[in-house]
Amino acid sequence: xxxxxxxxxxxxxxxxxxxxxxxxxxxxxxxxxxxxxxxxxxxxxxxxxxxxxxxxxxxxxxxxxxxxxxxxxxxxxxxxxxxxxxxxxxxxxxxxxxxxxxxxxxxxxxxxxxxxxxxxxxxxxxxxxxxxxxxxxxxxxxxxxxxxxxxxxxxxxxxxxxxxxxxxxxxxxxxxxxxxxxxxxxxxxxxxxxxxxxxxxxxxxxxxxxxxxxxxxxxxxxxxxxxxxxxxxxxxxxxxxxxxxxxxxxxxxxxxxxxxxxxxxxxxxxxxxxxxxxxxxxxxxxxxxxxxxxxxxxxxxxxxxxxxxxxxxxxxxxxxxxxxxxxxxxx
Ligand code: IMP
Ligand code: MG
Numbered sequence: 564x565x566x567x568x569x570x571x572x573x574x575x576x577x578x579x580x581x582x583x584x585x586x587x588x589x590x591x592x593x594x595x596x597x598x599x600x601x602x603x604x605x606x607x608x609x610x611x612x613x614x615x616x617x618x619x620x621x622x623x624x625x626x627x628x629x630x631x632x633x634x635x636x637x638x639x640x641x642x643x644x645x646x647x648x649x650x651x652x653x654x655x656x657x658x659x660x661x662x663x664x665x666x667x668x669x670x671x672x673x674x675x676x677x678x679x680x681x682x683x684x685x686x687x688x689x690x691x692x693x694x695x696x697x698x699x700x701x702x703x704x705x706x707x708x709x710x711x712x713x714x715x716x717x718x719x720x721x722x723x724x725x726x727x728x729x730x731x732x733x734x735x736x737x738x739x740x741x742x743x744x745x746x747x748x749x750x751x752x753x754x755x756x757x758x759x760x761x762x763x764x765x766x767x768x769x770x771x772x773x774x775x776x777x778x779x780x781x782x783x784x785x786x787x788x789x790x791x792x793x794x795x796x797x798x799x800x801x802x803x804x805x806x807x808x809x810x811x812x813x814x815x816x817x818x819x820x821x822x823x824x825x826x827x828x829x830x831x832x833x834x835x836x837x838x839x840x841x842x843x844x845x846x847x848x849x850x851x852x853x854x855x856x857x858x859x860x861x862x863x864x865x866x867x868x869x870x871x872x873x874x875x876x877x878x879x880x881x882x883x884x885x886x887x888x889x890x891x892x893x894x
Contacts, residue, residue: 573821583622593629619633632659635662677689749789773835804844
């Protein structure tokens with residue numbers, strides 16, 4: 564078993580949630596651990612006729628044999644986390660690190676200025692990171708509602724690795740929302756590339772076996788900032804690329820797949836593999852396919868061009884909204 568880090572290659576909403584849930588079920592890691600910024604991230608997962616929207620709970624919860632954890636670098640909104648734990652039946656196997664920062668109503672109200680200025684999600688994550696940097700923030704170890712859920716996440720990961728258990732590390736946001744590598748000031752409040760996600764959960768770079776960068780077959784962006792090749796609303800609607808944000812419900816802006824941006828994401832994250840999601844939106848004949856041979860020629864040509872442009876194999880291909888709508892070429 565191994566340590567795999569999954570991150571987004573564009574501006575978030577690449578379909579990481581679905582890919583991570585698929586891996587959690589298929590690979591049965593002992594621990595699925597979430598890094599990233601905080602409840603500003605939203606993953607939508609569809610499985611067996613049910614839709615799950617998670618903002619704090621790691622997507623690995625879908626495998627009932629998986630312990631799910633939030634790393635110390637992540638800002639935790641206890642109300643959001645606890646309601647997801649109860650709603651999705653993860654009580655008893657969901658944990659946070661003792662050192663996670665706690666988001667308060669004050670952080671959320673201080674975010675309102677950023678909503679208008681840079682298109683923030685308003686979840687309080689940015690102001691909470693500011694307080695953490697000023698060393699005035701409250702931590703999970705002192706948060707009574709999280710009693711019994713707070714532990715030492717890096718130590719749990721290390722012990723799972725020593726006993727041969729797999730660890731699936733979930734990134735949030737996307738490479739170009741990184742505070743260091745993204746479209747500043749239209750970006751999130753910290754780095755969110757694979758290195759940062761590893762630091763968030765307490766894993767050193769030498770412990771990582773694979774970095775999977777997830778790309779959607781087209782690019783979307785919610786909120787302000789650059790978007791090369793952006794389509795107008797009518798055209799993105801016509802192509803079926805018009806989506807709404809999981810956290811804010813805002814309309815996502817859309818553009819065609821961007822190879823230059825994807826190459827940069829491969830570089831910044833040290834990718835060893837790539838994933839392409841929503842292939843069925845680009846090529847409807849892909850819908851629900853689970854074998855590569857069943858993809859139409861055009862779709863296979865897109866996959867092969869992507870591999871040659873990026874220099875990494877495209878191992879997981881999303882062919883529909885449900886967790887098992889995946890072509891898995893990992894062998
Ligand atoms: P904040 O991180 O909530 O302050 O938002 C800063 C920018 O990042 C805004 O444009 C948000 O829409 C965007 N953003 C933050 N998290 C996500 C995410 O998980 N998916 C997509 N966009 C995000
Ligand atoms: Mg999202």
